[in-house]
Amino acid sequence: MVCDRLREVEERILKACERSGRKREEVLLLGASKGVRAEELREFFSCGLKTYGENRVQEFLRKEEELRDLPIDWHFIGRLQSNKVKYVIDKVSLIHSLDRESLLEELRKRAGAAGKVQEVLVEVNVGGEETKGGVKPENLKTFFESCMRAKELKVLGLMCMPPYRENPQEVRGYFALLRRLRDQLEADFRMHLPHLSMGMSHDFEVAIEEGSTIVRIGTLLFGARG
Numbered sequence: 001m002v003c004d005r006l007r008e009v010e011e012r013i014l015k016a017c018e019r020s021g022r023k024r025e026e027v028l029l030l031g032a033s034k035g036v037r038a039e040e041l042r043e044f045f046s047c048g049l050k051t052y053g054e055n056r057v058q059e060f061l062r063k064e065e066e067l068r069d070l071p072i073d074w075h076f077i078g079r080l081q082s083n084k085v086k087y088v089i090d091k092v093s094l095i096h097s098l099d100r101e102s103l104l105e106e107l108r109k110r111a112g113a114a115g116k117v118q119e120v121l122v123e124v125n126v127g128g129e130e131t132k133g134g135v136k137p138e139n140l141k142t143f144f145e146s147c148m149r150a151k152e153l154k155v156l157g158l159m160c161m162p163p164y165r166e167n168p169q170e171v172r173g174y175f176a177l178l179r180r181l182r183d184q185l186e187a188d189f190r191m192h193l194p195h196l197s198m199g200m201s202h203d204f205e206v207a208i209e210e211g212s213t214i215v216r217i218g219t220l221l222f223g224a225r226g
């Protein structure tokens with residue numbers, strides 16, 4: 001049952017890759033696991049889903065402890081308060097939501113103290129929505145310069161949460177924008193930014209067609225949650 005749901009999502013990812021001339025290995029499936037119980041994640045893990053992204057620090061810490069016997073690759077994908085960075089820094093491989101100077105400074109401090117180089121994505125507010133996090137596109141280059149000075153961090157690319165649209169085709173322009181912003185940064189800073197974290201349950205196929213390398217899927221895998 002659980003494995004069937006994973007297989008269906010896998011098939012749709014594969015088809016979207018084929019349609020857009022991409023290899024399946026270019027796209028990572030991340031289970032957006034907020035609100036999902038640890039035991040359920042254990043089942044999904046046994047079906048082959050190894051990467052999970054959490055949104056809330058307390059919930060994440062509980063699950064991480066409960067599932068410590070499994071080699072899960074944890075990411076942090078939600079808004080991150082600076083005062084919570086210290087709890088997650090040694091437990092996540094990738095933070096998707098770097099979007100402000102104060103968080104950048106805290107990440108530098110804590111990564112430095114932990115003796116690690118923390119891999120991050122810069123979140124971009126592609127829809128210009130007040131209620132959402134993310135750097136505004138017009139401020140991205142300046143913020144990126146600060147990121148480049150932080151030796152304790154390694155920026156691997158960009159992430160976005162576009163406005164919700166009933167018709168996922170209407171989200172395509174936002175995904176294309178994120179890709180163009182990435183390409184521009186690569187040119188400006190003469191560096192490779194391999195990752196575009198974009199696409200959720202209702203729009204991941206369009207995101208893959210537009211170059212996504214990480215799709216964050218919750219509802220399709222785990223059902224509707226509180």
Ligand SMILES: *Cc1c(COP(=O)(O)O)cnc(C)c1O
Binds near residue numbers: 032200201218219220
């Ligand atoms: C919840 C969440 C997702 C997954 O959304 P679904 O529509 O349930 O697939 C992806 N990214 C982030 C940042 C989320 O908070």
